[in-house]
Amino acid sequence: MLLRIKAPLVYYHPRDLPLRQQDGSMLVNVLIMIAVAATLSVTILIFSEMQRAQAMHEGLVATRKSLTLEIESALQSAPQVLLSLQTANSAAQNPLLDACLRAASPATCDPSVGFYITMPGGGPRLAGPVGDEAYFNANGDPCDRSTEVCRFTIAIRLLPSCPPGFNSVLCPDAKVFAVHYTIRVVGLIQSILRPSDNKGAAFARYAVDIHPSGYGVALIH
Secondary structure: OOOOOOOOOOOOOHHHOOHHHHHHHHHHHHHHHHHHHHHHHHHHHHHHHHHHHHHHHHHHHHHHHHHHHHHHHHHOOHHHHHHHHHHHOOOOOOHHHHHHHHOOOHHHOOOOOEOOEEOOOOOOEEEEOOOOOEEEOOOOOEOOOOOOOOOEEEEEEEEEEOOOOOOOOOOOOEEEEEEEEEEEEOOOOOHHHOOOOEEEEEEEEEEEEEEOOEEEEEEEO
């Protein structure tokens, strides 16, 4: 007859386990802790970046709104438009506009004719023709592209026609200009930061004529 001997159960304390097994358990725990810490760090970083992007976006939207109010206020001021015409849109400064004013037919005007408008009192440019726009930083201050980071441009495009009561084809002494302005966001790659461009369609209309003593300007409502 075979005798079966039942061995008693033996319990081990972790410190009694082989050293290699203990090291393996510690390594797993350390790796888990590192993974948790890394996940937490990435989550915090992403959240912080989203907060920063949101704050920047809101700041740019506020600046765009401020610039919109500024350019629209300027375009509604006939004295400011006249001053800009006299000081910043001479034949040498804005040859396309001068040629358009002197042309017999508005149809012969260059399609890219624009306008330089200065800030009140003849300060820095607030806007210019497409291709020579005025630039502004994120705070809405005039910006020098060669030395600063610019975020906005403001351009003005003019669409000429003959004044009411004139022949619709020939009006050599006067023109009516529909003024279009565009506030464009520049220098931002991330779309989440970029507010939409603000395009004003025929925001104002001015009648401009040339006479021996200079320019005549009238805002047409």
